[in-house]
Structure formats: structure tokens, C-alpha cells
Amino acid sequence: MTDLIKRLEEAEVGSRELDISLAMETTHPYGFDSEREIDAYPHPTTSIDDALALAERVLPGLYMWKVEFDDEPTSTPAWAKVYAKRDGQSFAHTPALALCAAILTATDTGRE
Secondary structure, three states: OHHHHHHHHHOOOOOHHHHHHHHHHOOOOOOOOOHHHHHHOOOOOOOHHHHHHHHHHHOOOOOEEEEEEOOOOOOOOEEEEEEOOOOEEEEEOOHHHHHHHHHHHHOOHHHO
16 A cells, blocks of 8 residues: 555655555455446546545544645645544545545544
């Protein structure tokens, strides 16, 4: 999982490949049954709404989240934190990517 967190934090933009990798680590650990099911899966690495829906599914007790931006040109511009049973935080290039990485860091498997 830490490899996926690193990929999310380093990606310049979200992608379908990252969406599916995220699904395999969280909501679909046994894979997808069909191409149609893959096509229907949300886009959490490019949509804040989809990232928050993922957080609600995989983080019991999620009660707050936030995203902040750093305007320094040498820094990663988005920082996200989720507050749940276990908090998670991360920096990434977009708010959706930062939220996805923060979600993973808040899960038990993201702390390995």
C-alpha cells in the first residue's frame, strides 16, 4: 500500500490506472468481475466528490476532512487531511490525489 501512496503523491494528475489501483486496495480487493464493472467504478483520483465517497466507504467514523493549498512554486500544492478513527494526511499535486493518499494513510493497511 505504501507504494500506491507514493504513486498518488508523485502523480501530476489522477488517472484511471490510479483509480483502479486504489479500488484494488480498498473497495475491490478481489478484483472486478467485468470490464463493465471497471468502467462503472468512480474516479476518485480526479474527482473530490468521488474521493470523499471513497473515504465514507473505507474510513469508519469519518467526521471531517480538509484540503489546503501551498502557493510556493517549489512545493507540492495540495495538502489533505481526513479525520476518522485514525487520521491520515498527505501532500500531492491535486486535491483529489491528496485526499486519496490521505485516505490510504488513515487505513490500517496504509500504516504498514
